[in-house]
Amino acid sequence: MVEENSNMLLGTGDKPTALRWLLLAIQHVCAMFGATILVPIVVNTTAGADILSIPVALVSSGIGTLIYLICTRNRSPVYLGSSFAFIAPMVAGYAIGGTGSVFTALMIVGIVYVIISLIIRMTGPSWINRLLPPVVVGPMIMVIGLSLAPTAISSIGLDLEVVPWQSLFVAFISFLVTAIVAVRGKGILQVIPFLVGIVVGYIVAAALGMVDFSATLAAHVIEVPKFYMPFMSYNLNFAAVLTIVPIALVTMVEHVGDHKVLSEIIGRDLIEDPGLQRTLLGDGLATFVAALLGGPANTTYGENTSVVGMTRVASTYVIGLAAVIAIIFAFSGHLTAILTAIPGPVLGGISVLLYGFICVNGLKILIHNQVDFNNNKNVVVAATMLVLGLGGAALSFAYGDLSISISGMSLAAIVGVLLNLLVPEENHE
Structure with a gap:
């Protein structure tokens, strides 16, 4: 079993030095860094506007993780970083209602998490x-990954x-190194293959x-991140909300899956202790605070779970x-x-692999669970x-001055849930 939440290193019986703690923490920072900074970069590139900030994404990731640790009573060694699932919905939400509507919708995502955590506390998961x-x-x-392919x-x-030719060469080197x-x-x-790919590609591009x-x-040595305060320019746009919030259904399942994987690594069921109600509460509050500061939604990071498995220290x-x-950076x-x-x-170059990886992860879920087609x-x-x-499907509703539109991933998620509940099982007689 992996040693967790203690002052001792697995199998040694010795107390770790301050340097050892620092090196372990840096490995976790390296694991989350590439993906966390990619989210604001991709969102801004796709939208053609500065919606997210890299420093704010790092701050909200660090603060969100600390909030999660507090909510789980320091019993779950999970790191929270920027969620890729919300990239396309954030871009669509920005086109609908502007920056303020995006962060307002993301705050509602956090509230949804909190509400579901309370329901689980009463009814079970x-x-x-x-x-x-x-x-x-x-x-x-699969839709999340493939919809980002044009970017x-x-x-x-x-x-x-x-x-x-320079663009092709740099993209190819970045792709090849990452692969x-x-x-x-x-x-x-x-x-950290994506981080390595970025560094090598960056050096080649600079050359x-x-x-x-x-x-x-x-630039200055120390600069305060440009935090965005949605409440100062509040913009509640129902169309943006319906575009972004349904993706919480997917990230919720991702949340459960990551905790199950980590449970197997450390030999303790995190769904039971500290409990799914606490882990979802921490994730939800982290996302709410991230959006309040102007950062992307948080999610559990499988990369850091891999670091726990590799180092065999789950403190x-x-x-x-x-x-x-991460906050200091x-x-x-x-x-x-x-x-x-x-x-x-x-x-x-690295996104070709990254978005493909996301898509294939959806395929792996179908295979792992032996879904019968x-x-x-x-x-x-x-x-x-x-x-x-x-296919770019969209449904729009208008009632007086109120206009609501559901499109893309959100529409697919809602329809998928409804079809699964309403379509009867096949009769084999």
């Missing part, structure tokens, strides 16, 4: 599996009539003169120290400027969700 079985969750995750293509420049590290990497490298370092040279104190380090002006200057082809009900649910989610 078994109903979640009935409401969101693998045949609904798998296609939903990767445009970042590389493959949608242009003539693609600059090799993901397949052949050892130790901590195996956990080719594709990086502008003027902002980095002009919540290490996770807490990693959260503090957010106040570095030079780091922010360097990250902001990452060229599009670098992001495009000889059963026509499963075919109906999955096929409908994929077509609606990827």
Whole structure:
């Protein structure tokens, strides 16, 4: 069993040194860093506007993790980072109602988590599996990954009539390095393939003169992140809410799955102790606070779960120290400027793999749970969700001055849940 929540290192009987704690925490920071900073970069690139900030994403990740640790009574070594599931909905929400509506909707996502945690406290968690079985969750995750594919293509420049050779070369190097590290990497490298791909691609792009370092040279050593306060320019847009909030159904299942995996690693059922009601409460409050500050929704990070399995140390104190380090990084002006200057082809190259990984994870859920597609009900649910989610389907309703629109992933999620509940089981007689 992995040693957890103690002052001792597994199998040694010795107290770890301060340096050992620090090195363990840095490994967790490296694991979350690449994905956490990618979310604001991809959202801003896709929307063509500055919706999210990298420093605020780091701060909200660190604060969110500390909130989670408090809510779980320091009993669950989970790190929270920026959620990829909300990328496309945030872009769509911005187009509908602007930046204020995005963060308002994300705060409601956090409230939904809290409400469900209270329901679970009273009724137990078994109903979640009935409401969101693998045949609904798998296609939903596939839609999330595939709907982001055009962003990767445009970042590389493959949608242009003539693609600059530098862009192709940098994207290819970023892609290749990420792929090799993901397949052949050892130790901590195996956990951070996307971060390695960004670093190598960045260096190659800089060598080719594709990086502008003027902002980095002009940056200050310490800069306060530009926090956004939605309550100061409150914008409750029901169309944006209905576009973003239903994705909470998917991330909730992701939350449960990550905790089950970590439970197997540490040898203690986190769904029972500290309990799903506490873990969802922590995740929900973390997302609410993140949105309040102007950051993306938080979610449990499988990358950090892998670090726990690799290091065989599952101390919540290490996770807490990693959260503090992430917050400190957010106040570095030079780091922010360097990250902001990452060229599009670098992001495009690794995004080809990243979005593909997300899609394949949905497929893995279907395979792992042995979803039977000889059963026509499963075919109906999955096929409908994929077509609606990827086909740009939208439903709009108007009542007086109130206009509501549900589209894309949110529509696919809602329809998938309803079809699974309403379509009868196939009769084999």
